[in-house]
Amino acid sequence: MKNIIYITGHRNPDTDSICAAIAYAEFKNKTGKIPAIPIRLGEVNRETQFILNYFNVEKPELVNTVKTQISDLDIDIVAPISPDISLKMAWSIMRKNDTKTLPVIDDNDRLAGVASVSNLASSYLDVWDNSILAKSNTTLENILDTLSAKCVYKPNGTFKITGKIIVSAMHPESTKSIIEVGDVAICGDREDSQLLIIDSKASLLIITGNHSPTDGVIELAKTNGCTIIETPYDTFTASRLITQSIPINHVMSKKNIISFNSDDFIDEIKSIMIETRYRSYPVIDENNKVVGSISRYHLISENRKKVILVDHNEKTQSVLGLEDAEIIEIIDHHRIADVQTGSPIYFRNEPVGSTSTIVANIFFENGIRPSKGAAGLLCAAIISDTLLLKSPTSTLVDELTLNKLSQIANLNIEEFAKEMFKAGTSLDGKTAEEIFYQDFKPFTLNTFKIGVSQVGTMYIEGFEPLKGDMIELMEKKAKEGGFDIILLMLTDILNGGSVLIAAGEHKDVISKAFDVTLTDDGVYVPGIVSRKKQIIPPITAALSKLK
Incomplete structure (x- = not known):
């Protein structure tokens, strides 16, 4: 679609990614001239779906690529x-x-x-076929239009040409030797030639030079079922133009x-x-x-899709075809990574606990009040990303913004958070694959390819039966995807810690990064709840020592 701004979070979208995109699209539509629509790059998780249902908001359209299309x-x-x-x-x-x-x-x-x-x-260039009108089933309307003619007489029934085209520019006796039943005859004002043509059962008589037939000619046409039209063109012009009346098909x-x-x-x-x-x-x-x-x-001069990135600025986490799109803005709260642009853009990156905090403050700074639904989504995203302000990434700005939004959304923060986490963190009925890809992000750290999946739950003990399948899946992902380390963070929302499960050729780096011992490829680390602030920096430091 032309003149559309696509606002997208990262692949394997989490709540902050989806809610920030929806809310920021609302802001852009209230302030900009070009329509903005939120999109998603994967299926929404249970938590996010609960939030969308709670605030009666449709999930964004699923888009696989932003490569330029004909549209x-x-x-x-x-x-x-x-x-x-x-x-x-x-x-x-x-x-x-x-x-x-x-x-x-x-x-x-x-x-x-x-x-x-x-x-x-x-x-015109092919050998001329004087039966072309009959073969092409030319209509009388096409002939009248082509010759700028008017119909003098037409018998009842369907008009149909069955013969060839002739030009009666000779003595009537000579015309008699060539005319046949069903022919189309082009003739001047000679009444004797006109009568001969009609008497020979021609299907159409074309009289040139704007000459009108006599009553006797018309009466004979009625008797013989011959259509008569008259054209202002001369005989040469009429004969040259008439083949242009054939249908385009x-x-x-x-x-x-x-x-x-x-x-x-x-x-x-x-x-x-x-x-x-x-x-x-x-x-x-x-x-x-x-x-x-x-x-x-x-x-x-192909028009590239216009894209705004929220909650990420890393190419491997973004939509496919990003190199063919025009990035016009980035709103994020993660480290600055490798997305490049061809010209200066609006880039807003703040050390807060949620991208939705930034989006909310963009509303407030511009004197715009988000709708009740958008305010609710932003509240939910801040709660989710900061674990109800318990995460080390949480800041005073997040807290103040959450309180302000909750008033607009008329939301009891504590009660809503309990419902949201309960709906989103149950592992019952989920496969290892569903859990792992719920919030998976790839990173490139010191030339090493790392993949980190984070899953928050209030029922961490429910994961044990799935551990074997999960490790098998992670080892397969590491091998097929070329990852040096694959890490799963199973975060205990209630107690504020995470089970770390590692796979890949350099999984021992996890032990060094967190000064722990992996038992059956896993270990519980208290106090670790933030992938961005507590996982990536220590792994980066440990990897730098391998060189």
């Missing part, structure tokens, strides 16, 4: 044409719209073919049509364009209905 470009919007319009009409539309091709649609508005200038030219391309879908990615269609080299290509939607046409010049 992002200003493609040519040309109304598709009907297959029964004349060549003359098609050429007129091409000139009016300064285009060389036109999509042709069927009765259901779906792509049926493509008409191009070369199609029109071939109808007789010459258009119908087979092996190359078209693109509006959701196709630009880097995928470039090679097809290079190989085929047509002037333009129809663009259709998911229902095969034509929405426009695209040419090579559209790719020169």
Whole structure:
């Protein structure tokens, strides 16, 4: 979609990532000129879903990539044409719209073919076929339009040409030798020739020069079932133009049509364009209905998707195709990592416990009150990310902001937190994979590839039956993903500590980083609840000593 700002958190989104994106989209829509929509890069976890349900908010749209698509470009919007319009009409539309091709649609508005200038030219450059009107089932309306003619007489029933085209510019006796039943005859003002043509059972008499037939000619036409029209053009011009009345479906391309879908990615269609080299290509939607046409010049100044990153600034954690997008803002509370931009942007990074704290204060600093729903989401995210202000990442700013938001949301913080943690931390019925990917983030630390998953729970004892499956999953992830260390933080929300389970070639670094001994690849470390502040820094320091 053109002129849209996509606001996204990180992959394997947590509550802060989702809620910050939704709330910041509300802020941008209240203050900006370009519409903003929140998106997500994965499925929401139980906690987040509980929060969305509680405040009656829809979860953001799932997006897999922000690579540039055809729908992002200003493609040519040309109304598709009907297959029964004349060549003359098609050429007129091409000139009016300064285009060389036109999509042709069927009765259901779906792509049926493509008409191009070369199609029109071939109808003149090929050996002329004087039976072309009959073969193409040209309509009387097309002939009248092409010759700027008016109908003098038409018998009842369906108009149909079955013969060839002749020009009666000779003596009537000579015309008699060539005219046949069902022919189309172009004639001047000679009444004897007109009577001969009608008497020979011609299907259509075209009288040129704006000459009107006599009553006797019309009466004979009624007797013989011959249609009569008169045109202002002379005989030469009329004979030259009449083949332009054939319907476009007789010459258009119908087979092996190359078209693109509006959701196709630009880097995928470039090679097809290079190989085929047509002037333009129809663009259709998911229902095969034509929405426009695209040419090579559209790719020169391709419009990139506009993206705002919240709750992360690390490329490996972000949406696929980010290098093809235009990052216009970053709102985060993590370390500054490796996302690069081509020009200066608004980058707000603060050492607070939650990105939602920053988003809330952006509202307040601009004198804007978040809606009750947005305030509730921001409250929930702050509670989640700071473990109800118990995390070492929590600050006075988080506390003050949470209290201010709770008044807007009319929320009892303590009671809501209990409900939220209870709904989100149960491990019952979850597989090892569901638990592990609930909040997994990759990092690059001193050239080492690290993956850390954090899961908060009020029922830490419920994890024991899953431990074997979890270690197997983590070892597989480390091997297949090229991770030096994979770490699971199973955080005890009530007691303020975490079980650390490690896998990977350098998992012993965990013992050195936290001065603990891993037993069966795991150990409980009291007081450790923050991945950002208590896990990543010690691991970084321990890894630096390996060099």
